[in-house]
Structure formats: structure tokens, C-alpha cells
Amino acid sequence: MKDGFTNMDRLAEVARKEGSLNVIALPRDWVNYGEIIDTFADRYGIKVNELEPDASSRREIEAAAQLKPDVFDLSLDVALANANKFAKYRIQGWQDLPDHIKDRTGAWYAGYGGYMSIGYDPRKVAAPTSFNDLLKPEYTVALAGDPRQTSAAFNGVMAASLLNGVPQAQRGVELFTKLRKAGRLTEPAKASVVVDWDYLNGERAAKAAAADADQPAWKVTIPKDGALGSYYVQAINKDAPHPAAARLWQEFLFSDEGQNLFLKGYARPARGEAMLMRGSLDAELAAKLPTAPGPPVLLTTPQTDAAKRYLRKAWGTTAG
Incomplete structure (x- = not known):
């Protein structure tokens, strides 16, 4: 030592x-x-x-x-x-x-x-299988804050940006811009879906199960197309x-x-x-952890820096 x-x-x-x-x-x-x-x-x-x-x-x-x-x-x-x-x-x-x-x-x-995940209320919506599913009209979606300021929200955008394992910040911003324009990008307390780390969505699920074990109000999934860790x-x-x-x-x-x-x-x-x-x-x-679809994609420092520069420029005029 x-x-x-x-x-x-x-x-x-x-x-x-x-x-x-x-x-x-x-x-x-x-x-x-x-x-x-x-x-x-x-x-x-x-x-x-x-x-x-x-x-x-x-x-x-x-x-x-x-x-x-x-x-x-x-x-x-x-x-x-x-x-x-x-x-x-x-x-x-x-x-x-x-x-x-x-x-x-x-x-x-x-x-x-952890992995970036999609937490959802199974009483209101079906389990999403991809980030693109969130564009369907039944989903009301929240990020865990402003992605220009909060790591969890930034990584939520980047998970949605993945295409064949490659991050494309513009793609993620476009998805959340569409949700905002449709009036379905909201705050976590009002959402049927929250994009957040699996350990935080897991905590939400545990609290929901403790409140009503027979009808869980929260479940967690990690989409195969967005396995960002x-x-x-x-x-x-x-x-x-x-x-x-x-x-x-x-x-x-x-x-x-x-x-x-x-x-x-x-x-x-x-x-x-x-x-x-x-x-x-x-x-x-x-055994209580959400099932991971495979090894996570880990952003490199250059990828992170480039994406943050793009979000600082684009988020406020599009999705923000």
C-alpha cells in the first residue's frame, strides 16, 4: 500500500x-x-x-x-x-x-x-423497442434536465443519436426537436417516458413496485439501437x-x-x-438490473467534445 x-x-x-x-x-x-x-x-x-x-x-x-x-x-x-x-x-x-x-x-x-435507458409507465404506453419509437404519438417524453448542462440529459440525446453504434449529435437533436414541436417533450413528472441512466430509472421502478407490487407503474428497457454506456x-x-x-x-x-x-x-x-x-x-x-443488449458504446473524448459544441449551438434554437 x-x-x-x-x-x-x-x-x-x-x-x-x-x-x-x-x-x-x-x-x-x-x-x-x-x-x-x-x-x-x-x-x-x-x-x-x-x-x-x-x-x-x-x-x-x-x-x-x-x-x-x-x-x-x-x-x-x-x-x-x-x-x-x-x-x-x-x-x-x-x-x-x-x-x-x-x-x-x-x-x-x-x-x-450504467446504460442510458428508457423508463416508461406500462399502464399508459407499450414498451418502446427503440428511440425512434418515442416519435409515436402515444409517448410523452422527458430528459433528465438540459443536455447542455446535465450529463444524464446529454447522454440521453447521444444515445438517441447512435446509428450502427456511431454517435451523430445532429440525429439526436433532430429526434427531440420533433418531440418538442409535437408538444410531447416535457418534464419527468408529467412524462410517460423518461430517458435517463438505467440506475435512476431502476430506482423509479423500485419505488413504483413498493407502492403497488401488483400493478407496477414503471419499467425499464435499454434499446438495442442505443446501448450507450x-x-x-x-x-x-x-x-x-x-x-x-x-x-x-x-x-x-x-x-x-x-x-x-x-x-x-x-x-x-x-x-x-x-x-x-x-x-x-x-x-x-x-438479477434486478435491466437486461443489457450487449457491450455499451462508450463515447470518446473527441466525440464528447464535438457533440457538446454542437448542442451548445443547436439545442436552444431547435429542441430547447
Whole structure:
């Protein structure tokens, strides 16, 4: 173990003496972070200070100098752009993480991910099989925010843009422009369909089932023509005020227990494949995930940058 901590017991001992951990942008109802935070705090006797739970990834970085978070949970594009702000640290499960979702120096690494999905109310509409199905008049559709500002909404547009696995931002914008002109692009509370990450639509489905198990009010599907995936990555602030607690937090998140807690929140653990091979992935929880049609399409940095430039120019005059 690096950074002067000879083993986990020593790391935990120093972290307990620090006494606190500052996290940022972790809503308690996002991928089960409420239970994750509480479990960590109870396990180690460390107070977790939850800063700006609803902050965006960009806001996390902008606020770091003032708020002094110890750790970050970021979209991949923001992590790539700010890697020089992170302390390099390789967690014990480093070898279990696929190479394409970690920085080789240990500056950042994916903690969990998901597919862009279509959540729908089966009492009102039939299950859509593709994003183009949403153009049918029976569907009232919502994105999870403004795609120029919100990662989930941006990726929703990009999932709809895929043609044979290739993103075409204009194609996605055109689909939502047609929905807006037809008066069927609305907010999530009024929609029969919500385009969002499968873990968030999965949470909606679980709440609906808890309210009425006999007649579920929400189901989730991942269209074969739009299997877009993405990861959220973890990183340690280079200027972390509680450096041992920050490293202990990472070790906890990437332990089998931590990864299964993400799975309980309908997210797909970054170490999931290795855990499945070892038999440590919670099979009951995994069975609750929406069925994936195959490996996800992951946007490259150039693709993401080009698409964001296009949306900044086109969204407000067309679909916005």
C-alpha cells in the first residue's frame, strides 16, 4: 500500500484520527450513496460531511478550493480534463478494473457505471423497442434536465443519436426537436417516458413496485439501437484535508461490500466482472438490473467534445 500506509489497519487507524471525510455531489438517493455513506461512517467512526449533494461534476472542481472536498465523484470527461488536481493512489482491487476505465498512474478510476435507458409507465404506453419509437404519438417524453448542462440529459440525446453504434449529435437533436414541436417533450413528472441512466430509472421502478407490487407503474428497457454506456469515476483531491480518510473511502467503495452497495442502487460495479468470476457479486441484486443488449458504446473524448459544441449551438434554437 502506498503513501506510507503499510496496510489497511494502519490506514484505518490514521483515518480515524483525522475523524472526518468531506464528500461532494453525492445525493443520498443516487446509486445508494445514502447507505454507502452511513455504512462507511458507522464502520470507521468517521464523520462524513456531505457538501453540495446536487452539485454537477464541473461544480465539484470549481468549488474545490473553497469547500475543500477530500474526494470527487465525476463524469469521465471532467475527470480527464482535471487529472492534475488529483492525488495518485491505486486501490487494492486495482487489477480488477479494466484498463479503459482507469488512469494508469492512479489519478482516477471508474467506480460504477450504467446504460442510458428508457423508463416508461406500462399502464399508459407499450414498451418502446427503440428511440425512434418515442416519435409515436402515444409517448410523452422527458430528459433528465438540459443536455447542455446535465450529463444524464446529454447522454440521453447521444444515445438517441447512435446509428450502427456511431454517435451523430445532429440525429439526436433532430429526434427531440420533433418531440418538442409535437408538444410531447416535457418534464419527468408529467412524462410517460423518461430517458435517463438505467440506475435512476431502476430506482423509479423500485419505488413504483413498493407502492403497488401488483400493478407496477414503471419499467425499464435499454434499446438495442442505443446501448450507450458511461462511468462515473472516483478521485482523491490532491489538497485533501483528510488524506487518510480519502484513501480509506476509496478502499471501501472498491471493496466487494462497497461495489455490491452500488449494485443495490442499480448501478453496475466497475469491478463487477472480476467479482462475478470469484462469486462475490451479489447475484440477487444483479438479477434486478435491466437486461443489457450487449457491450455499451462508450463515447470518446473527441466525440464528447464535438457533440457538446454542437448542442451548445443547436439545442436552444431547435429542441430547447
